[in-house]
Amino acid sequence: MADYDFDVLVIGAGPGGYVAAIRAAQLGLKTACAESRETLGGTCLNVGCIPSKALLHASELFDEAAHGTMAKWGIKASNVEIDLGTMHDSRREAVKGLTGGIEFLFKKNKIEWLKGIASFESAGTVKVGERTVRAKNIVIATGSSVTPLPGVAVDQERIVDSTGALELAQVPQHLVVIGGGVIGLELGSVWRRLGAKVTVVEYLDQILPGMDAEVRKESNKIFKKQGFELRLSTKVTGVTRNGDTVALTVEPSAGGQAETIEADVVLVSIGRKPNTDGLALDKAGLAVNARGQVETDHEFRTSVPGIWAIGDVIPGPMLAHKAEDEGIAVAENISGLTGIVNHAVIPNVVYTMPEIAGVGLTEEEAREHGEIKVGKFPMLANSRAKTNREPDGFVKVIADARTDRVLGVWIISSLAGTMIAQAAQAMEFGATSEDIAYTCHAHPTHSEALKEAAMAVTGKPIHI
Numbered sequence: 001m002a003d004y005d006f007d008v009l010v011i012g013a014g015p016g017g018y019v020a021a022i023r024a025a026q027l028g029l030k031t032a033c034a035e036s037r038e039t040l041g042g043t044c045l046n047v048g049c050i051p052s053k054a055l056l057h058a059s060e061l062f063d064e065a066a067h068g069t070m071a072k073w074g075i076k077a078s079n080v081e082i083d084l085g086t087m088h089d090s091r092r093e094a095v096k097g098l099t100g101g102i103e104f105l106f107k108k109n110k111i112e113w114l115k116g117i118a119s120f121e122s123a124g125t126v127k128v129g130e131r132t133v134r135a136k137n138i139v140i141a142t143g144s145s146v147t148p149l150p151g152v153a154v155d156q157e158r159i160v161d162s163t164g165a166l167e168l169a170q171v172p173q174h175l176v177v178i179g180g181g182v183i184g185l186e187l188g189s190v191w192r193r194l195g196a197k198v199t200v201v202e203y204l205d206q207i208l209p210g211m212d213a214e215v216r217k218e219s220n221k222i223f224k225k226q227g228f229e230l231r232l233s234t235k236v237t238g239v240t241r242n243g244d245t246v247a248l249t250v251e252p253s254a255g256g257q258a259e260t261i262e263a264d265v266v267l268v269s270i271g272r273k274p275n276t277d278g279l280a281l282d283k284a285g286l287a288v289n290a291r292g293q294v295e296t297d298h299e300f301r302t303s304v305p306g307i308w309a310i311g312d313v314i315p316g317p318m319l320a321h322k323a324e325d326e327g328i329a330v331a332e333n334i335s336g337l338t339g340i341v342n343h344a345v346i347p348n349v350v351y352t353m354p355e356i357a358g359v360g361l362t363e364e365e366a367r368e369h370g371e372i373k374v375g376k377f378p379m380l381a382n383s384r385a386k387t388n389r390e391p392d393g394f395v396k397v398i399a400d401a402r403t404d405r406v407l408g409v410w411i412i413s414s415l416a417g418t419m420i421a422q423a424a425q426a427m428e429f430g431a432t433s434e435d436i437a438y439t440c441h442a443h444p445t446h447s448e449a450l451k452e453a454a455m456a457v458t459g460k461p462i463h464i
């Protein structure tokens, strides 16, 4: 230790970095974490998962009270109004509570928070603000930020990114979302429920890239039924602000007749890019790959001994729970234990209503690997979902035709984000569809639909 200030220096305090720091400290390593934001928790807690879920929850309550099924249950709510200021205050309170919680955990675990932007001076030396520290192990957990759309200047008023879309002071009349991925659909759902007309412009011929094709198609139908206008196979060629309105020029992705769409707010959500600018990776002897990511081996070691990387800055899905699991694993590997993340089993959830979730292979990917069997069960035939008047969606279990091992599970249901956990756990244990089918599931729950979809793999569900 003589030559080092810390055993471990983590750069970035998002779900990857703060979890890595806590785990390293728990394992007895002297740990510091550099973070340039005012608060800990990274994208996820400050401007990502948590504030978006706060607004999704609030807007869902409003939608339910104003337009939902409450009246059918004999609950009469009149003059339901939105107080957007209070809604935003509640969102900020949630963020404050959780980011403050990480600060408390840092103190509890004696992790030193080095405030400021970190950049490498050499492989073992990092400058954070005015301070230069040496660490035996350095974990790059700098996360990601919004990918800009070339030629489109985000002003966070009328042309916003996901951070600006969380802060809108008024419900837009017409919100145009550029990009039909998870973030665009979640934030589009928030403002649609609060009263905006929402148009989603997507370059590809379907929304939710990367998900199972049948799930994408069904989601498309559900979002359209909810009032979303989905402009697929369409590319945006220009975005111009004219005072309080924005004009978008669009044309078919394959080329063709251009047209103009008028909006009062445009949300640019075409993806996220890894954060490595300003890190001076070259001084540490590191380079990024063609996608700007830091490459690692399976244990999260970079090509430079003593430097590790995790989370959104490395290849793989940009998800908070993936970053967290990598944070635990990297700390365990640094301390000489065996930290493993099974990247084949990372659940992916879209927190719309209904929720959309998947884990493992899509049906298309699974077919490429060999013969498969697919079992499906509609939520309409699930007693609890039907009773609650949540008929949309289905569960689909994809299993290897020869071994019956579950290869993927896809769910559209109001509780898909919660239901997918049992699928992930089953897959982690190498379960067969029969294992799920013969596991006793509590009645009446939405999860019974997963059991029935597993039974459907061999053609024997009970309730259809």
Ligand SMILES: Cc1cc2nc3c(=O)[nH]c(=O)nc-3n(C[C@H](O)[C@H](O)[C@H](O)COP(=O)(O)OP(=O)(O)OC[C@H]3O[C@@H](n4cnc5c(N)ncnc54)[C@H](O)[C@@H]3O)c2cc1C
Binding pocket: 011, 012, 013, 014, 015, 016, 017, 018, 034, 035, 036, 037, 041, 042, 043, 044, 045, 047, 048, 049, 050, 052, 116, 117, 118, 119, 141, 142, 143, 144, 145, 162, 163, 183, 275, 278, 279, 310, 311, 312, 313, 318, 319, 320, 321, 322, 323, 351
């Ligand atoms: C609107 C939105 C909603 C999302 N919803 C979900 C969701 O529901 N579920 C989900 O799983 N994921 C969600 N995500 C993605 C999730 O936020 C990220 O996958 C996750 O935050 C990645 O964690 P990370 O630790 O790798 O990086 P980050 O959370 O990005 O944290 C990196 C931190 O490093 C700091 N940093 C960067 N460079 C430096 C430097 N040189 N010096 C010091 N500090 C530095 C940054 O300030 C940042 O705080 C959402 C993202 C957005 C934008």
